[in-house]
Every structure is written in C-alpha cells, then in structure tokens.
Amino acid sequence: MKLPLNYTCVAAQNTDSIAIKNVIFTSLQEYGLPIDPGKTDADLNAPADFYQEGYFGLIKDPQKQIVGTFGILEYEKGVGEIRKMYLLQEHRRKGIGHFMMQFLFQKAKELSFHRVVLETATVLEEAIIMYEKYGFQLDPSAPHTARCDRMYFLDLA
Numbered sequence: 378m379k380l381p382l383n384y385t386c387v388a389a390q391n392t393d394s395i396a397i398k399n400v401i402f403t404s405l406q407e408y409g410l411p412i413d414p415g416k417t418d419a420d421l422n423a424p425a426d427f428y429q430e431g432y433f434g435l436i437k438d439p440q441k442q443i444v445g446t447f448g449i450l451e452y453e454k455g456v457g458e459i460r461k462m463y464l465l466q467e468h469r470r471k472g473i474g475h476f477m478m479q480f481l482f483q484k485a486k487e488l489s490f491h492r493v494v495l496e497t498a499t500v501l502e503e504a505i506i507m508y509e510k511y512g513f514q515l516d517p518s519a520p521h522t523a524r525c526d527r528m529y530f531l532d533l534a
Contacts, residue, residue: 378479381471383439386480389424389446393435396443397421404463408500410524417522420461424448431457432484436464436473444468447477449484449493457481457490462504474507485533492532496525 380386389397398421402412412418420427427433428448436445445464452458459481464473485493494516497504505527513529520528 378476378483380436380473380476384444384468384471384473385437385441386476387435387437389428389433389435389448391423391425393443394422394424397424397435397446400443400446400465401461401463403465405524407466408498410498410500413523417524431488432481433461434477434480436468436477438468445473445477447481449481449488449490451488451490452494455490456492456494457485457488459493459495462495469503474504478507478511482533490533492530494528494530496520496522497527497529498525499527 398418401418401421405412424433428450431448431450433446433448435443438444445468447462448460449457450460462477481493495508495513497508508529511531513531516528516530518528520526
C-alpha cells in the first residue's frame with residue numbers, strides 16, 4: 378500500500394474536526410447529498426474519541442492539508458463498517474481511494490472483522506465502481522443512514 382506523490386496518511390485527532398468536516402461536507406454538497414451534523418455526522422465533532430475502538434484516518438496532500446477521510450468501526454460482532462470515505466475532487470483518480478480501501482481492509486483484519494459493510498448513495502458512481510471492483514456485493518438490507526440508498530458487504534478472506 379503506497380500513497381502517490383507526497384501524500385501522507387495519519388490518524389485523526391479531535392483537533393482535526395473542522396478540516397474533516399470541510400472535506401466531507403464539500404464532498405456531500407458536490408453530489409447534492411444532505412449534511413446532518415446533529416445525527417449522521419455527529420461523529421465528526423470528536424473523531425478520535427468516536428473511533429477509538431476502530432480507526433479514522435486522514436489523507437494529507439503535499440502541503441499537509443487534509444484532503445481525504447476514511448474510517449472503520451464495529452457494526453456488529455465480527456463485522457466492520459467502512460464509514461466517511463471521502464476525497465476532495467481535485468485529489469481523485471490518483472490511486473488514493475484504492476490506498477484507503479486497502480488500508481481499511483488491513484485495519485479490519487487487525488480488528489478481527491470477517492466481513493465489512495458500507496452504506497452509500499447511488500449518485501456516488503465512482504465510489505460504487507471501486508467498491509464493486511473490490512468484490513463488494515449489494516446487500517438487500519436497507520441502509521440506516523438517511524442520505525444513503527445502498528448497502529454493500531464483503532466477506533474477508
């Protein structure tokens with residue numbers, strides 16, 4: 378797993394909250410998806426605390442600005458949920474999304490998850506293509522997040 382150019386990956390700190398919200402809310406607005414700071418996005422207020430039993434990572438560009446976010450948290454026993462995987466538009470198509478996905482698979486194994494799930498929205502076409510390339514399968518279960526209309530799962534080897 379390597380990041381392109383001079384990008385770096387670091388664990389989120391609670392002090393990163395504003396920059397994290399900027400990345401995620403900018404991405405959501407780009408696709409016309411609602412922001413929900415009181416419920417769905419409340420985890421962004423203190424990400425290090427919220428994800429202490431999982432992982433919340435940040436991608437920083439060569440200027441050390443946060444340009445991507447991704448996390449994993451226990452969904453149910455043995456199952457991890459991939460959450461908040463966003464990348465600012467100008468940093469896409471450089472292999473960073475693949476890095477984040479592979480990093481999350483490694484974290485899932487470290488956390489003893491045998492399956493990962495994720496929720497997404499149909500308008501996030503590029504993300505869905507990537508998920509399906511990794512073998513994620515559409516789950517008939519209804520997503521729990523209001524802005525999402527699809528749920529996927531992948532059993533880990």
